[in-house]
Amino acid sequence: MSFQIAVDVGGTFTDLVVLERGGKVHTFKAPTTPGRIVDGILNGLELVADHFKIARAELLAACSKFACGTTAATNAILEGTYARTGLICTEGFRDTLLIREGGKRDTYTIAIDYPAPYIPRELTVGVRERINSEGGIELALDEQSVVVTIERLKHLGVESIAVALLWSIANPSHEKRIGELIETHWPDIPYSLSHRTSPTLREYRRSSATAIDASLKPLVRRVVNELESRLRGAGLGGVLTLVTSSGGQTAGDEVIECPINLCLSGPSAAPVSARNVIRAEGAATCNAIVVDMGGTSFDISIINDWEIPMHREGVIAGHVFGVPSVEVKTIGAGGGSIARVDAGGFIHVGPESARSVPGPACYDRGGILPTVTDANLARGFLDAANFAGGTMTLSPAKSEAAIRAEIAEPLELSVHEAASLIGLAVEQSMVAAIEDITIRRGVDPREYIMVAGGAAAGLHAVPIARELGIRKVLVPPVAGVLSAYGILVSDIKSSFSRSLPAATDAFDFDSVNATLASLEAEATAYLDRMKVPAGSREIRFSAEARYRGQVWQITLDFNHTHIADAATLAALEESFHQLHEKLYFVRGNDTIEFTEWTALAIGRLPAITVDHGVSEGGQGSDAAKGSRQVYMRELGGKAEIPVFDGSRLTPGTRIDGPAMIDQRLTTIVLYPSTTATLSANGSIWIDLI
Template sequence: MTKEQTIRNAGDSRYRIAVDTGGTFTDVVVGSSDGAIAVGKALTTYDRVFTGFEASVRRAAESVGWDGDDVLRNADVIVYGTTHATNAVLTGRVARTALLTTQGFADTLLLREGGRRDAFDSKAAYPGPYIPRELTYEIPERINAEGEVLVPLNESYVRSVLRTLAAEGVEAVAVSFLWSIINASHENRLAELLQEVLPGVPYTLSHAANPTIREYRRSSAASIDASLKPLMADHLGNLRADLEQFGFGGDLLVVTSEGAVLDVVDVLDRPVLLLNSGPSMAPLVGAAAAPDHDTVVVCDMGGTTFDVSLVEKGIVRHTREAWLGEPFVGHLTGLSSVAVSSIGAGGGSIAWIDGGGLLRVGPQSARSMPGPAAYARGGEEPTVTDACVALGYLDASGFEGGFILDREAAVKAIDSRISGSLSMSTERAAQAILDVSANHMATAIRQASLEQGVDPRGALIVAGGGAGAMVAAAIGLLLEADTVLIPATAGVLAAYGAHRAPIATEFLSPLANDTRSFDIASASRAVGELEAKAAAFAARFDGVGSRPVFTYFVDARYPGQAWDLRVHLGDVPNTSEGGAEAIEHAFHVEHDHRNGTHDPNSRVEVITWGVRVEISRPDHAKDAIRAGGAPESHRSDPVIFSGETHSTPRYRGVTLGPGDVLPGPAVIDQPTTTIVVPPEWDATLDDRSNIYLTRKEA
């Protein structure tokens, strides 16, 4: 078929576009209705996100002979992932937000949870609350744990406070009253007063943001959610307007922290779900690439960050302890999200010399503007990418970011900032930058896995992201791993995860119970409420995907424990006779799995009932498989490994097929990433074009 025929036929196709907007690059995966897949990458544009998104789509379309305009106009679904919300919270660039709370509880955000990462660091400053004390207002009202009104809501006082907020220029309001999860009447009435006195000002009620018994998490979730509403309404509104202006008339779905997608309307109503959403997609690809491995450690190295997550027996691990920023010092919502640990170690991480003369890499990043020095966009600081250019890893003339790399600029940056200070040659300094960066990433993997009871030496390492495949072997060596897997879609790992992600959400019912004095009526009420909410949510997406799957769970604990465990029960839990025993048994099993011990004679306290609704979307993608043979390189380049220059063959990834074996040293140039195979390693393609790096026997 000629290119002209391909373009003409593409105009009749329908498309699904998944986009991951990172700190440096915007990655896209485009799937057509006939099963074909195309990928693209372009620099992220901060002033108008659609600009970088459109450039990525066009690059993906052009790579397979499609017309970019047709792809955008004929897309049925666009799935959008972004770090915009997370970055806004971490940098404090959110709306000016006030917190209204029960009288006597103004310090909930100040007292917070947790402690210190380093218990012996007496000089660590006490972190401030998410919403400053001067914007926290105590409201006379009180409801007890049984839902009884002890102190009625003082509406005249509320009106005076709201008028004060207007004078203070408040842009959003969070409301968190005591025991609103049992009786939300006061929070609901305050919402009515807000609409009356401050019409148009967005607000969040804590019982809707996170219906949990834990007061800090509920208040924190409400505060963060409210502060994000103006920002994300503007961000997503601009994107939607740009898409509509271009002619897009399909569905806009947004990636959430739960490792799923939701309609943009749902996300605008609850933007707290966007926190940590970008990294939540990569584990889906890791799970699919290695379905037969008990434990998989997924590493996603982009231009700004390095993310680590765990997959156990095909199940992506979730957590409700996802801190925004440093643990115990940052902020916590208590909402379920994919368990991801992130550090500032990406391709754009800046190398620098500290006051003691030691080489450091990150956490500062050159991002997309000005970018690494090799991008020739004004960057002068040496980065990991510049080190890879100097060592010959990256093909300066064939870089797929939409521009040609400037090797001389990369060398100049390394020499001016690193080589001279360390009295090293350019090559040794570049290798040192990579070594320091790889050690940071290996340490992050050890910490993330060991904290979850997983030894990384016995796990399969899956490496992806635009920069991950360049250092995958180095990380494997540091972790004593003999094999590292690089998925076929490694360069756009998160975007491909978004392409496959289901529509899903969770509903919670905070009705406490006890397995030894089981309240059947309360349990039945909780499960009934969940069934109704789950059915209503599924009905909205009837016909969009496969049949919805409902997975019920409880958050429970032993008496006296400070923290609870999430225990999955599967089908609708039995709330009649025998239901308590089933919950007890499931909790004992989960507690033993997570902590290595359990108490079979103890009763169990159920803190929260919950259900996850998941609707898998149809996947029409087909694997573009060609028979393997005798792979031929298109040229050889001098590439430096551990201080020695090797004449290294370069292969175009699109010419390789299943069964091909490439002995190291070798470099594989993919459309969205570069795979580096050091001399001590070999590369083998499996039947799905995933690449396994294996260490040669000594």
């Protein structure tokens, strides 16, 4: 036996996808163990081993590749459990993290306080030095002040150090020297330098990214080392990789060196998974809105003409982490999101979550507050006896009691009406979040399909799509573990950036080409370290560019290893005009400024042929498994609707709504005026009539 295993550790469940030799895929869920994520992974591996009727050690010994996505970094930022970190900055700039960019992210919401700095001011120390924007040294580094600062941070009990000097991206010599002094005077302390972590314009964003990176180093080193040592100790003999914010895999050593790349590790793989499924469906085009609804969050991403947009605007808990990452919008609207009624009689759902412990009330683990999962159970949308692949039994009585006490009685509604209201409220939050990254950016969601992933997305996909005018919903065969499947099929990836100003009216070809050559060398060295064969390598280049006078840049991809002459530059300029017009419907005539250059190293992994087993089972008519009483506003209240066993459907089987399709790790609710059809690849296509 031979396996590949991919794991996505979420806030509520740990999802596992196992690929057998021959292409057969198996999916599993195990409760996440907060604070002990490796325990949750090992518990999940026990489920896998039991399924194959072998010992866990035998399973791991037969595993050629183990890929993991973890929310450890994201959760540490959200919960404030990162290391006590000191910041060394240029003298006179101690308030960079406090002032930020001049205001709150939501200026008009009075109830939101101005956020505290990521590193408090008392742990921020300035040193005497000054480099100008051209890289010239205005004031030489006072090395004695650096030594004094290091001793002061020792006294303050910091566990890591961030170094972010003004204009280090133009000349990093002072930051490099501070790194050498730290290694000399405090060799055991981890530290991060801003010109390496985030070599980009904007003092706050670079400082924030460096502070986050430094604060995560002790935690991520501990988590990665524990993960590797315990998996090796349990019998793993194959390759271990982790998934980064770019949606690609990399080695544990690379993550330890730059742990900020672990932010949004799991969600970044969802659009990779969706694109893989759409390609398997034989689609000629791929424009999709990908939603992944798990137990804690609702993640949204976009695929435009097969491309997954990347950005540097990543924000967690109000702090910019700013490294190149898959654009994912996350809101607290998962199955475990808690519903409540405020003093004015308005219902709210999330962002607070019951997580896996104590969990929703229906888990019967001590949770007493109603959640979205409780509402779906009370509405009859879930099979209480076969939840999470049959690993859990839910308590309808506990759900109804929680909803009655917290929602129904305060609003003078029946339990079923209150449960339906919880569902409506969370769906409106989801619609608003999707509109944020589509309609408000000039993207018409009616021109896209929706890919519904996560254990809970199938319950809410139809009403969300209908509200947005989307006519087709795709539920993949791996919907319940969408991100974990994306981890399985993702490539090796890492990006390398360098700040270098250049403008089309005075372009320094030599400096730019030297920078591109240096980035290409870094990318090649990375692919060498990852042992990627020569025929499986790709290096993509991009630049951050803008019209002169603009504040913000856009990312411009290009396929040149160097910019040889004026004709090549003119082609690059025309590409920028076209991209700007596509994004903003405006084509300018101004000089174009380039501020940063990036090389993305990609190691293509061998294509995986997947067998989802759709040819197994009986005829389509054998899939009917009875009926279930549900509460659905569209049917006027309580109604009996047919239920189908998704594992027994055959390709071409058509089901008209209202109906439900039960799958091992998810349930799909078909509302009136919808039709579902199973494809030959095992995906369910829902048409909204």
